[in-house]
Amino acid sequence: MKKIVILIFLLAFCVRAQEANEDSLVVVEQENLLLTVVSWPLVYIVQPTIEFLMYPVIPPLVYISKENLIEKVGNLITYGENKQIMSYPIINAKLGNSANIGFAYWHSELFFDNDRLFLSPHLYINADWDTFLRYKKRGIFGTSFYWGLNSSYKEYRSNSFRTTDGTELYYADSSLTLNIYSGFNLFGNLDLEFGISNNFYRFDFPSHSYYIDTSASAFARGHYHRYNAYPLMLSLLYNSLDEPYSATRGSKFSLGYSYVPVSTYNSSKDHNYHVVDSRFVHYLLLGKRSYAMTVAESNENREKLKNLSFAEAVELLNPISIKERKLDMDRRILITQLKFRYMIEENKDKAPFTAMSSLGTQFPLRAYPDGYFTAPLVVGLSSEYRWPLDRFVDAVIFNEYGMYGRDFSHLSLSSLKNSYGFGFRVRTSQLFITRFALAFHGLQGISLVFTTRPEYE
Numbered sequence: 001m002k003k004i005v006i007l008i009f010l011l012a013f014c015v016r017a018q019e020a021n022e023d024s025l026v027v028v029e030q031e032n033l034l035l036t037v038v039s040w041p042l043v044y045i046v047q048p049t050i051e052f053l054m055y056p057v058i059p060p061l062v063y064i065s066k067e068n069l070i071e072k073v074g075n076l077i078t079y080g081e082n083k084q085i086m087s088y089p090i091i092n093a094k095l096g097n098s099a100n101i102g103f104a105y106w107h108s109e110l111f112f113d114n115d116r117l118f119l120s121p122h123l124y125i126n127a128d129w130d131t132f133l134r135y136k137k138r139g140i141f142g143t144s145f146y147w148g149l150n151s152s153y154k155e156y157r158s159n160s161f162r163t164t165d166g167t168e169l170y171y172a173d174s175s176l177t178l179n180i181y182s183g184f185n186l187f188g189n190l191d192l193e194f195g196i197s198n199n200f201y202r203f204d205f206p207s208h209s210y211y212i213d214t215s216a217s218a219f220a221r222g223h224y225h226r227y228n229a230y231p232l233m234l235s236l237l238y239n240s241l242d243e244p245y246s247a248t249r250g251s252k253f254s255l256g257y258s259y260v261p262v263s264t265y266n267s268s269k270d271h272n273y274h275v276v277d278s279r280f281v282h283y284l285l286l287g288k289r290s291y292a293m294t295v296a297e298s299n300e301n302r303e304k305l306k307n308l309s310f311a312e313a314v315e316l317l318n319p320i321s322i323k324e325r326k327l328d329m330d331r332r333i334l335i336t337q338l339k340f341r342y343m344i345e346e347n348k349d350k351a352p353f354t355a356m357s358s359l360g361t362q363f364p365l366r367a368y369p370d371g372y373f374t375a376p377l378v379v380g381l382s383s384e385y386r387w388p389l390d391r392f393v394d395a396v397i398f399n400e401y402g403m404y405g406r407d408f409s410h411l412s413l414s415s416l417k418n419s420y421g422f423g424f425r426v427r428t429s430q431l432f433i434t435r436f437a438l439a440f441h442g443l444q445g446i447s448l449v450f451t452t453r454p455e456y457e
Contacts, residue, residue: 047387050397050422057424064426070392074431084108090120091434093450097126097158098369104452114138130154144185152177157207161223161353164375164406169213171223172204181233189240195233201354202226219266222352227265229354231275233258241283245432245454246394248291248333252281252456262352270347273355277341281456286332291388333386333394337364337456340379342407359402359417366400367419367439367447375404377411384455389424396437397422398455417441423449 064070079085086106093099102122110117114137121131136148159173177200183193203224205212213223235256241247255278262271285291341363345351357378360370364382382400389395400419405411423437437449 046385046397047395050395051389053422070426070428070433073433074428082109088452090122090452091450092122092452093448094369096369097124097128100124112137124156126158128154128156128158130156144191145182146184147180147182150177150179150181159206162371162374163213163353164356167213169218169223170206170208171212172206174202174204176200176202179231183235183237189238191237191239193233193235193237195231195235197229197231197233199229199231199354201229201352217349220268220350222265222271222354225265225352227271227352228263229260229352230262231258231260243429246427246429247283248285250283252279254279260355265352268350270350271345271352272347273343273345273351275341275343275355277339279337279339281335281337284334284336286334291331291333331388335384335386335456337382338380339363339382341377343376345376357404359404361449362453363402364400365402365417365419365441366398366421366437366449367441367445368417373402373404373415373417375415376406377408378402378404379411386425392426392428392433394425394427395422396425396435398437398439421447421449425455 073088077086077088079087084107086104088104090100090102090104092101100122102120105117105119107117109115116136118134119131121129123129131153133151134148136146138146140146153176154173156173158170160168160170162168177197179195179197181193181195183191186192201222203222203226205224219225233256235254238251238253240250241252242249256276258275258277260273260275262273265271341357343351343355343357345355353374356374357376358371359365359373359378359380360368362370363378364380365372380400380402382398384396384398386394386396398419398421402417402419403411403415405415419439419441421437421439423435425435426433432452432454434452435449435455439447439449441447
């Protein structure tokens with residue numbers, strides 16, 4: 001499966017070549033042929049295989065959609081005269097102490113027109129907790145100017161950090177972060193944004209008997225210390241997605257620079273550092289029709305799937321049956337994401353460990369925990385191939401790569417990590433509900449992903 005899924009990346013490059021030559025009919029026909037050849041294993045081998053493996057969950061998902069449970073739940077969690085308030089529970093099923101429950105509270109038009117508040121506390125399985133707050137006001141004085149506030153607080157008795165050599169350190173964490181930002185539209189879909197933060201880092205020895213590093217290097221990196229950081233940020237932001245949580249077309253791009261002064265700790269003032277980070281996400285609709293199903297198409301598809309027997313599920317693998325499913329074959333989405341983050345310290349080995357870049361669940365290796373690999377430089381490439389099982393349910397397969405090192409000259413194949421897998425996601429056009437996936441890394445491990453957080457937020 002891993003080798004086949006790698007074809008997603010080849011498909012991405014072929015599609016980009018096709019888009020670049022839209023004005024030439026002859027070239028488009030040639031590129032379409034190449035696209036067909038490259039995508040053939042995905043359409044006729046991988047996609048039906050994944051649907052067969054997901055056979056046990058397809059009927060319940062179809063039932064949920066048929067009975068309009070998604071719309072009913074949406075109405076149940078939405079309040080207010082103008083439906084401007086929404087509140088719902090959050091479940092993040094992960095291995096170990098990172099599993100948590102919580103809730104999300106959204107409130108639009110809270111104080112002014114075009115403003116929005118988001119509040120989300122979480123309680124972890126080991127009784128640790130945290131909370132996040134976001135507020136944004138758009139259209140200041142009728143212009144494109146906006147401003148916002150992001151804040152978070154953690155109360156962890158035993159947080160952890162993995163050093164560049166793979167050692168996992170534990171520490172107590174009672175940190176508060178405050179970020180204020182403002183921006184405006186330059187032209188089209190491009191914004192310029194400025195930000196300033198005050199991060200109150202409060203670290204101490206963990207409350208349980210975990211591994212504690214008392215070496216000089218650990219204290220130089222800020223472990224078990226209390227200090228402040230004051231990031232000053234400048235970013236270019238581009239967004240042309242057609243929908244926020246179930247996009248089928250468009251791109252998101254960001255390029256940012258941060259200068260981060262750090263207060264004195266460990267009898268030293270030499271902890272300042274710089275960060276350059278960027279992300280590019282492209283959504284491409286494959287096929288000849290709109291990705292969204294009409295009500296009539298959805299009802300027809302539900303009738304076929306709601307009483308699907310095992311023998312009929314096996315028939316999904318029949319090449320003749322696959323050719324007859326033209327409706328499904330014309331609805332496919334390819335998402336490609338490229339990310340990197342590079343931290344440059346002003347004094348070697350003096351930047352705090354919180355400055356380090358990390359590879360993990362969201363950057364972009366889903367088979368590994370958050371921050372499983374850390375280094376001053378991380379680079380990630382991820383692709384996801386989607387197709388609809390129902391009106392509000394997508395099946396997905398994904399393949400992701402990440403590399404890390406001290407700088408670009410130290411990147412090597414020995415640090416290349418891979419993650420791949422499959423699953424499904426439930427969403428509407430304006431609301432992301434949940435996603436489930438099985439993620440693998442080589443033959444060494446498997447991770448269960450069940451979360452209400454979108455893949456590429």
